[in-house]
Amino acid sequence: MPETTAHDHERHTGRATTPVAEYDHNDNCVGCGTHRNAPCRPACPFGTGVFDESTILRATVRRLSDHRVIDGQARAFVLRELGCVEWTVRRGQRHGGYHLRSAMVATAVELVGETHATSLVERAREFLIDFLVVEWGAAPQPMRVLVVYLHGMTADLQDIGLSLYAAAARLDGDDFNAEDFGEIDG
Numbered sequence: 374m375p376e377t378t379a380h381d382h383e384r385h386t387g388r389a390t391t392p393v394a395e396y397d398h399n400d401n402c403v404g405c406g407t408h409r410n411a412p413c414r415p416a417c418p419f420g421t422g423v424f425d426e427s428t429i430l431r432a433t434v435r436r437l438s439d440h441r442v443i444d445g446q447a448r449a450f451v452l453r454e455l456g457c458v459e460w461t462v463r464r465g466q467r468h469g470g471y472h473l474r475s476a477m478v479a480t481a482v483e484l485v486g487e488t489h490a491t492s493l494v495e496r497a498r499e500f501l502i503d504f505l506v507v508e509w510g511a512a513p514q515p516m517r518v519l520v521v522y523l524h525g526m527t528a529d530l531q532d533i534g535l536s537l538y539a540a541a542a543r544l545d546g547d548d549f550n551a552e553d554f555g556e557i558d559g
């Protein structure tokens with residue numbers, strides 16, 4: 374048995390029971406990637422109760438719909454500031470408006486509890502920022518705090534899901550193939 378580090382402990386739920394496995398739009402476990410029809414891998418967070426940043430990123434995708442700014446005001450403001458008014462009109466109300474960070478926080482609270490959620494989300498968010506900055510090209514440093522917010526507000530569910538899964542795969546050191554990602558049901 375590997376020694377439990379303080380870092381590991383922080384990711385642990387500290388609960389008597391571990392949350393039941395969650396499955397994504399492809400019916401794969403968001404913790405270990407195993408299909409619903411097969412048992413999870415021994416190292417799956419839903420078995421060990423130790424959740425990492427990549428699981429938070431993947432588990433966030435299925436909760437995004439609950440964190441949409443319904444009235445679109447925030448999204449409209451962001452897009453106006455960016456000079457994207459025409460884009461808003463053309464693509465309609467179906468796109469964007471997701472408050473990505475609050476979806477990540479809600480996910481982490483459910484998986485590891487309130488005590489450990491904040492620090493876990495901050496690490497996941499820092500990684501996602503780095504990922505998006507690379508994906509989008511070099512962004513000026515002051516933009517960093519806005520990158521995750523802007524991505525949630527301006528991209529559709531499919532694109533956000535792709536980003537979160539691709540970031541999680543990079544975090545895990547796994548290959549990610551967008552072709553295998555499939556379609557998220559809106």
Ligand SMILES: [Zn+2]
Nearest residue numbers: 402405413417
């Ligand atoms: Zn699993």
